[in-house]
Amino acid sequence: MIAVIQRVSSSSVTINGSVKGQIGNGLMVLLGIEDVDNQEDIDWLSKKIVNLRIFPDENGVMNRSVLDVVGDILLISQFTLHASTKKGNRPSYIKAAKPDFAIPMYEKFIHALENELGRPIQTGEFGADMKVALVNDGPVTIIIDSKNRV
Incomplete structure (x- = not known):
């Protein structure tokens, strides 16, 4: 699994002109799933995201997590995170999981x-044409691949 995590002051996702999910202060997470992902990836990555210390403390040092600041999370599925651009100019998405596997994993x-956050999160809709808006705070953007945890 690959996650692109952005610290935001606000973020929303719109589908067919209607807002599906929106948050204020917190994290907007783009998630890419591949066929080799499993429950261990889910457990490790969800814990990592919620405990990632990328919010400022009273001294302006990034030392607080989304839990610490009682922030929200907006999660968006994005298969294009697994794009391969090695050959030619048209990306290949061969590594991205097919919907029958990816939807249950999502x-x-x-x-x-x-469960890690202790309350509901906001989401997009798997496979939908989504319009994502955000105000990246910092900007702070972190990319984490669950297969590179060692």
């Missing part, structure tokens, strides 16, 4: 994040 990831 739903498990939602529940894992909610």
Whole structure:
């Protein structure tokens, strides 16, 4: 699993002209799932995201997590994170998981994040054409691949 995590002061996702999810202060997370991902990836990555210390403390040092600042999370599925651009100019998405595998994994990831955060999160809709808006705070953007944890 690959996650692109952005510290935001606000973020929203709109589908067919209607806002599906929105948050204020917190994290906007883009999540890419591949066929080799499993429950261990879900558990490790959800815990890592919720405990990632990228919010400023009273001294302006990034030392607080989304838990510490009681921030929210907006999770968006994004298969294009697994794009391969090695050959030619048209990306290949061969590593991205197919919907029959990815949808249940995405739903498990939602529940894992909610369990770690201790409350519901906001989401997009798997496979939908989404318009994502955000105000990146900092800017702070972190990329984490669950296969590179060692």
